[in-house]
Amino acid sequence: MKFFFEKSSLLPTDEIETRKKELSTYLEKLTAVLESGTYEENESSICLPGDNKMTERVMQLLAEKGIEKLKYIIDVGIGGSNLGTKAVYDALYGYADTVEPERMPKILFFDTCDPEYVEKALHVIKKIQNKEELLITIISKSGGTTETIVNAEMVLSAFLQAGEEILERVVVTTDEDSPLWKTAVEKNITVLAIPKLVGGRYSVLSPVGLFPLAAAGVDIKEVQRGALAARELCVKNGDDENPALISSIFLSFFYKQGKNIHDLFVFHPEFESLGKWYRQLMGESIGKDGKGITPTVSVGSTDLHSVAQLYLGGPKDKTTCFLSTAVSKKIKMPEKLHFPLVKDIGGKKLSDIMGAIQEGVMATYYNQKIPAISVILDDVSAFSLGEFMQYKMIEIMLLGQLMGVNAFNQPHVELYKTETKKILSKTTL
Numbered sequence: 001m002k003f004f005f006e007k008s009s010l011l012p013t014d015e016i017e018t019r020k021k022e023l024s025t026y027l028e029k030l031t032a033v034l035e036s037g038t039y040e041e042n043e044s045s046i047c048l049p050g051d052n053k054m055t056e057r058v059m060q061l062l063a064e065k066g067i068e069k070l071k072y073i074i075d076v077g078i079g080g081s082n083l084g085t086k087a088v089y090d091a092l093y094g095y096a097d098t099v100e101p102e103r104m105p106k107i108l109f110f111d112t113c114d115p116e117y118v119e120k121a122l123h124v125i126k127k128i129q130n131k132e133e134l135l136i137t138i139i140s141k142s143g144g145t146t147e148t149i150v151n152a153e154m155v156l157s158a159f160l161q162a163g164e165e166i167l168e169r170v171v172v173t174t175d176e177d178s179p180l181w182k183t184a185v186e187k188n189i190t191v192l193a194i195p196k197l198v199g200g201r202y203s204v205l206s207p208v209g210l211f212p213l214a215a216a217g218v219d220i221k222e223v224q225r226g227a228l229a230a231r232e233l234c235v236k237n238g239d240d241e242n243p244a245l246i247s248s249i250f251l252s253f254f255y256k257q258g259k260n261i262h263d264l265f266v267f268h269p270e271f272e273s274l275g276k277w278y279r280q281l282m283g284e285s286i287g288k289d290g291k292g293i294t295p296t297v298s299v300g301s302t303d304l305h306s307v308a309q310l311y312l313g314g315p316k317d318k319t320t321c322f323l324s325t326a327v328s329k330k331i332k333m334p335e336k337l338h339f340p341l342v343k344d345i346g347g348k349k350l351s352d353i354m355g356a357i358q359e360g361v362m363a364t365y366y367n368q369k370i371p372a373i374s375v376i377l378d379d380v381s382a383f384s385l386g387e388f389m390q391y392k393m394i395e396i397m398l399l400g401q402l403m404g405v406n407a408f409n410q411p412h413v414e415l416y417k418t419e420t421k422k423i424l425s426k427t428t429l
Contacts (some may be wrong), residue, residue, distance in 0.1 A: 055220070065171070067105070073108070073212050074125060089273075282347070285400060
């Protein structure tokens with residue numbers, strides 16, 4: 001992973017030096033948390049990539065369940081319980097699911113109670129004849145999330161004809177001793193624990209993400225290895241080589257200048273779900289106490305034809321992080337064109353054309369004095385995804401310190417949950 005900010009960020013050098021000193025004590029705390037190897041602090045998610053016992057438990061459980069005949073993993077969860085998993089899955093496989101119908105296994109995400117979606121998804125899994133072709137993972141940190149429990153019941157009810165045996169293919173991931181944990185244990189359903197102080201949006205490197213991803217064929221040890229590389233760079237490094245440190249200072253500085261929108265502009269369509277994962281991470285971590293940066297996601301080059309005019313000609317209230325990879329694919333344009341209407345494209349690799357578009361966009365942002373940083377991953381791989389996600393999680397922890405907010409709670413999310421349960425209690429059949 002390469003991180004660029006010197007020219008394009010428009011970030012004053014004295015601001016960097018001042019905030020480095022301000023964050024030095026917190027970086028020392030992160031180092032202490034890391035060295036403890038325990039889950040006793042809010043920041044303890046940084047210990048997940050090196051937790052070998054947790055990894056062994058996940059791999060052992062997969063072996064016990066048997067995945068040789070697996071066709072579908074049903075991932076029932078919402079928010080932090082599924083966005084990280086979906087980010088990695090979509091980047092590696094899911095973005096091409098419609099054009100690779102024969103590739104198995106696939107993950108089906110039940111993250112909405114929308115009846116149209118649920119009905120269609122259930123229609124797919126009802127066709128499964130052999131229970132060994134199916135694995136159901138039900139994920140809720142609190143153990144009582146309305147949408148998750150509703151979808152879990154809908155999925156399980158679709159297999160009532162199989163009797164109680166279908167519960168052998170279910171794995172519940174939740175806080176130990178949560179209501180869902182207790183119910184699962186009573187029904188002899190397999191359980192995996194989320195460390196209590198690891199919040200949902202920081203949990204992708206826990207069994208929340210590792211179990212379904214490993215079942216889908218993702219090399220989770222490579223995800224962890226990438227996260228370990230980012231952790232080493234972002235926790236024990238207090239200089240300009242630390243991307244989490246610099247990008248948190250960048251975001252904080254321009255927030256104070258009135259730029260309260262941050263766009264993750266991805267130049268790979270398969271990274272769109274990664275952007276949505278980051279959207280929750282930033283929105284839920286930083287948006288409180290009357291403060292907050294609104295996260296958005298743009299996909300290049302598609303969104304250059306939808307929102308670029310706004311970004312370039314509209315209010316100067318945004319910062320941007322460009323995300324791309326260094327990989328140059330071999331697929332080329334034909335030498336002889338049927339529509340020779342654009343110069344200098346014949347015979348060129350599509351990745352080179354995309355690269356030219358991205359460079360043009362970044363040059364335009366700089367010329368328009370729109371603050372931007374750039375991250376270039378080595379490739380689209382499990383390692384690179386783990387590296388990027390760990391970097392961003394540490395970035396948000398540091399940003400919370402600079403903005404004076406608790407980056408680990410989400411008190412206002414509970415408000416809608418409470419009101420929903422009140423309404424349901426009054427609803428008649």
